Structures are given as C-alpha cells and as structure tokens.
Amino acid sequence: AQSVTQLGSHVSVSEGALVLLRCNYSSSVPPYLFWYVQYPNQGLQLLLKYTSAATLVKGINGFEAEFKKSETSFHLTKPSAHMSDAAEYFCAVRGSTSYDKVIFGPGTSLSVIP
Amino acid sequence: GAVVSQHPSRVICKSGTSVKIECRSLDFQATTMFWYRQFPKKSLMLMATSNEGSKATYEQGVEKDKFLINHASLTLSTLTVTSAHPEDSSFYICSATSRVGGYTFGSGTRLTVV
Numbered sequence: 001a002q003s004v005t006q007l008g009s010h011v012s013v014s015e016g017a018l019v020l021l022r023c024n025y026s027s028s029v030p031p032y033l034f035w036y037v038q039y040p041n042q043g044l045q046l047l048l049k050y051t052s053a054a055t056l057v058k059g060i061n062g063f064e065a066e067f068k069k070s071e072t073s074f075h076l077t078k079p080s081a082h083m084s085d086a087a088e089y090f091c092a093v094r095g096s097t098s099y100d101k102v103i104f105g106p107g108t109s110l111s112v113i114p
Numbered sequence: 115g116a117v118v119s120q121h122p123s124r125v126i127c128k129s130g131t132s133v134k135i136e137c138r139s140l141d142f143q144a145t146t147m148f149w150y151r152q153f154p155k156k157s158l159m160l161m162a163t164s165n166e167g168s169k170a171t172y173e174q175g176v177e178k179d180k181f182l183i184n185h186a187s188l189t190l191s192t193l194t195v196t197s198a199h200p201e202d203s204s205f206y207i208c209s210a211t212s213r214v215g216g217y218t219f220g221s222g223t224r225l226t227v228v
Contacts, residue, residue, distance in 0.1 A: 043207060043221040090157060099146050102217060104158045
C-alpha cells in the first residue's frame, strides 16, 4: 500500500522568500514520486518527478525536490517565491510500473505575499 | 509528447439525467486509464482503474452502478455518471498510461448537477 502526507495544508511566504513544501510517503515498493501544481479551475501540471535516478530532481519554474529514502521524504523547494507560484500543490506516489495507480497527498495551498 | 484529451471541460446537467465524459489518448495507446474525482479544495481521489477490454476496478466506496466506466479501445475511456444528483457535482480528471511508461492527465471536467 502507498500513501502520501503533506505537512501544512496552507503555507504563506513572502515574495522572494524560500518556498518549502513538505511531503512524506509510505510505499511497500520502490516509489516513483511526483509534484503537481494546480491553478484555480484548471487541471494538473507536472512540476517534477523522481524515478529512481538522481535523488535531486529539478523541475519547471525553478522548483526542485530531493528524494531522501532514509526520511521517506520528497520535499519541494524553490529559492525565491514569485507571485505566480500561488496555487495548490500535490505530492503523489506511484509504483515503478506504468500500470500502478498514482496516489495523491491532500495538497498544500501556497500563498505568496507581496 | 503524450497528450490526453478530456471532453467536455464543463457540463451542467439536470438532476436525474446521465452525463458522459470522454478521455482520449491522442498520440499513444493507453493500456490503462484512471479516473479521479476532486471535491472543491480537496485532493484527487482515485475512483477506478480501467484496462482496455476488461472491466474497471473500482476503489472502495465508489458505486459501480453510479459511475460506469468503459475502456473499449486503446485510445478511449468513458465515464458515465448515471442519474446524476447535486452531490455528484465535482471535478473529474482522467489519466492514461501506456506500456512504455509515462502518465498523462487530462485537463479535467467540471460537472455541475442542478
């Protein structure tokens, strides 16, 4: 069984400040991990994914995440927040086969304060 | 890249009627498709997994007779919400995967039952 927790349902940061969104996972098999962003009334956009290669994964819009097996974590970071980063962020986990279902975390709403 | 088209993007229907949502993989063969439901300000909940040519596997608590899923071809899966009621109003998102990997989401369908 797989599951995802995201600490903090809502995070506020000042524009230009560091963004840190936390994600911890549980998986009985080697996981693939994802971060998605969702803007209001829109679908999901893939930010980045970990697929058992490099543990530090760089994504779009300046985001990156580090896979730490010992901590079962996959936290998302961005050095400097921009107003356009305000959105809902979802961490997700999947098995390594293409038929495995993706399980989403509860999401973190990011607000950026000017 | 892999593209999944979901149609319609928005639909309003009267209570008691049925509505069909289509999910098409445009440039690849989708051996497996997944259907998710998202309540306002909530995460995505997996409803069912469908493999081409076989019956869908529903998650616990999802009514099979309420949410009919058909995956008759390698490029098309449909979700039919039967006898819709206001509590079925939600955002429905499909995703598709192929034998060579990759996991692509549709843009979602906003269903409003009045």
